[in-house]
Amino acid sequence: MKHLAIAAGILTATSAVAADKPELTVYTYDSFVSDWGPGPKVKEAFEAECDCTLNLVGVEDGAALLSRVRLEGENTEADIVLGLDTNLISAAKETGLFGPHSITADYALPVEWTDTVFVPYDWGYFAFVHNADAPAPTSFRELADGDAKIIIQDPRSSTPGLGLLLWVKASYGDDAPSIWADLADNIVTVTKGWSEAYGLFLEGEADMVLSYTTSPAYHLIAEEDASKAAAPFDEGHYMQVEVAAKLANTDQPELADQFLNFMVSDAFQTIIPTTNWMYPAVTPSSGLPEGFETLITPQKALLFDQDKAAAAREQALAEWLGTLSQ
Template structure:
């Protein structure tokens, strides 16, 4: 190779490297299952990067609540531009930190089973909390909380900690909504069936799949993964007679973000058909916008609860510590 060609090649590589380095990097803190190779993160990253000529960096933490705490600890020095993965039950807690920016998006026409309004957090998917089981092993699953508490002593469930996990908090609110002032008494009855309480969803679901427990707190949409990806029909969600507590997952922009314009484009992208078509078979939930493609036909096999419970975020924030203390007191005896 001549010196001229070497020089030209060096200049070309330098320009290419410089062009790559000048791309803005949008950093998004979220829960670990979202960032997993089989999760929604990689597909969403690819689609958004192609659309906006940027880099997207997902930072996975064991839970969305953990991601919020990470941001709080980092304060103004956080590298996060967006927090993604909290739900409406905990978003009010995040709002009180004063760390998040108003989104200025119209969310009034989203396809949600409940009314939604929040200045900072934007919804991107939803589902219902449920107890998932293996129908090959459990022929007669409990179909209510009373039936669950009345199962034989060796019947075990895996749940998540409501202090660190949105599904864990969802179960806490689900039981509170049904049993009201007697929620503590119910937890005492349920406690002998709790095999363990994990920090996040991934750990608990992994234990369940290993056969460590008969049921795990997850979602009505979780069986879709096994049906579509594994061609297995044995994983099902128990359709509880009382109804099911819902989850609407949300995202918001940090006031400290250095890429606010790009971050707002990402929030808007969450309501695009591209994003919505990724959600059902990557995050295993319902998107908040309808698309021409529609839901996979396998979603027609899933249980759809007759009733969704969803407390206002302000009510949850005002009472969350009391509910958690009640839970701790009940399960520790």
């Protein structure tokens, strides 16, 4: 029985040590915490640096994060929210739930970054991904006039879905409703998030799926499969910058700041290209992985600034809902 008592004592001591470690809770999107996403490597790397426990909580897709935190309010368990983007920053600030940061970094973004609340960690361009051996449209007009079947994401729960709305709005302005009317018969389904949509595309449920210009890099690098491509559109491509911020009422402010600093470090940024399959916000010392040079480069980058995005989002969503419900 003595060995059982000793074992019990060791377990108790180990539990006590674990309990003494501070815990940082990060709300993010499901694909970030998946086995193939950045989450596992980020957790391992940060815990080795902080001597803490990093608790990554998946909350569907990006746009659902803001709804979750807004609903929980000051009672949220989150210390950091990671996975909003520039289209949601204005709405996020209006909640008053997020606190300022003092992070500085040598960003490799296509836009200047001066925001004092949200810290960028990656970026990319939205695109429709298709099988490389199949013809693809070169514009929304051509897509709408053709027979290609597409899968998109719901803009109320998904940042790519919202990005698509703003992509169409930025490209066509007041004519956006007519584009949606013509696209309606191309849409196979509207999913809540990116993971479900991309999975259905890979299962052959549609000819194209709303994703990113960087998505083919996953197949090329991880699977040695060059069968996927992103279709370049004449209108240009809408850009996404993904961001994170700490909650103003976090009980781990120093640890939250440490994580935000870690997020723009080489240790974090080297993980992003081949797990989140996006461009890193800060170029890693090792550069981009081989294969990224094969990706299309949009001839025109589209992006509403934070304030204009908020106004455009409401109008574009109303137009989208009104048109597709007819």
